Amino acid sequence: MTSSVRIELRRGPGPWAAALALALFYVALRRYGAVLTWMDATSAIGASTQLCGPAAAGVAAYCGARALRRRTASHHRLGARTELASTGSELAAYALWVVGAWLAAVAVTLLAAWPNCSWGHPDVVWMLASGAGLIAEIAVGYFVGRLVPTLITPPVVAIVLFFGTGVMLSHVNAWWYFLSPLNSQLWLPFDSLRTSNFALQAAFLTGVALAAGAAAAVRLARTERVSLSTLGVGLFVSVIAAAGLAGGDGHFWTIDTHIEWRCSGHSPTVCVHPAFVTVEAQLNQQLTAIAARTAGTPFQVERFEQRPRGLGGTPTPGAVAFAMDVPVAAAIPDTAVGATVALLNADSCQSAPRLSSARVEQAVVEWVSGQAVLGPDRSTPDPVGDALVDEFNRLGDQAKRGWMTRHADAIRSCSFVVTEHR
């Protein structure tokens, strides 16, 4: 480490900026919420720079303006070092503090995630792209500070970057989303990261950082050849990376066509994504209870499969698909209801013409899943439907199974009529 970097590390604005950065990382990570998987942890790290990045860029703008505000640029011009060396050492010392604070926040996030995450790993390329984003924000802030060395520049830089990245965040799946220094997305099981997009994003942001640092040096000495060539290299790298991103579709994820499962139990066998092993036993208990309630009926089930939400594809013949987004016990009741709805085809009630049918279907779903279900609007009087529900609820378990066998078609199509029921 050069002497100038060591001096700047002690005397520059880095130490207090790092303390501020740590506080902002803490706030951002608290706002992110629960970290239940390594992908959640990675995404939380991506989100951690939302507050700190703009603030760090604001302080960098203050740092960049120092040489002109204090008129120390003449020392640089009289030095034997290039402007890039003196600018680079000042910028590097400041960035080391802030990136050090970010690395501490990353370490704490990963350590906190450790007990919850039993499958997979944090994505290094995604995290590198976040780190490159932070460095790019610092370099751009430093350059703007040197370009416009006024007292109002630092807050303006911070505010513009904060709202700018906010706007970018709302345009996920556009290719230019990846030009933003901030990237954070919810991970769903079975999704695969588009690592190439993160690599290009990291390259783009590194190029921006290099170009901004060199441009700050050029600001002091316009004829420095080494600064101009570094500026050119930075711009070249960022343009090539941006072109690579523009040529892609800008997606964070690809849904896996090859599904990886972890299966357990017999009658039923329950297959979940390996990331959900922490809730596997509780989930198995719930789904086994569902299988027991439907045993001997046309809805008897031997296998449950967790599948991607939305574009999940068709389950294995004879299996029932269910979706679960986060491996947390609190999500199991909803998952049980979802599996029951899939088993009974209760979604057909969404297009059912009769309110009474939906009420009966709701009662069946509640019994099979063992969970209360938010059903159709009860404010509309429906004495016929209420009577049917009361009658179903008064039946014993064996009688309910017999009733389900008799009315299997009506359950699947949500088309109960009074005569059918009786």
Add this chain to the structure above:
Amino acid sequence: MAQYQHEGDAVTLDGVSFRYAKLLALDDVTLAIRTGVTAILGPNGAGKSTLLHLLVGLTTPTSGSLSFSLGPDSLTRRDRNRFIGFAPQTLDYYPNYSVTDFLRYIAWLKKVPARSVDEAVEQSLIRTDLTQLAGRKLRALSGGMVRRLAVAQALVNEPSLLVLDEPAAGLDPEQRIEMRGILRSIGSQRCLVISTHHVDDLVALADRVIVLNEGRITFSGDVAQLSALATRGTFGDTELERAYSAALGISGPSRSD
């Protein structure tokens, strides 16, 4: 250390002019700087600071040529800075730095080899009598201390050409005497160029005197030659002041009359 033993003239100006927009600050200046102390005298606005800035490479001439003989011929402008030290009239700095930090930073800028930095900083502190203040933050220094620091940072790379712009400006008489002592000790083995308003400083220091007025050299010679210009009817209390007035072409009743 960067000191380079040169023979003959270290810097040569040949017909140099410098213009700030419409103002001609230096007009056809021809001059050679060699080992020893060269004092540049002149009233405010005479072009002294402009001349010093040209000597250290902070500005380039509008016309004329400037050649340096401070090191090997192949030196780039940046590399040449290793052999030059400059103390500006007003020293700018980061107030949060300590005296030692600041000198170390300048040593780094001047590419003083890492193994020599400690010694170079220590020597600069000793020569300028700042050792006791080594750890003090710059914001806590008085005006006189800052003047000494300006000289210390100009010395830290053991320059062959040392240029000091008004090193005694703003100092009280006691501090001026101290500064003179410092300059005397460092001026014997290198090219030391000083601009000053104080004619008295010349007697104690200068091997050679250059008087500038309105951008032109009106006198160039040693102190004895300057003194010889003193005549009755020129302005000033002492012989040197009257000689200086004569060099500037100012006439008027002497107060001693």
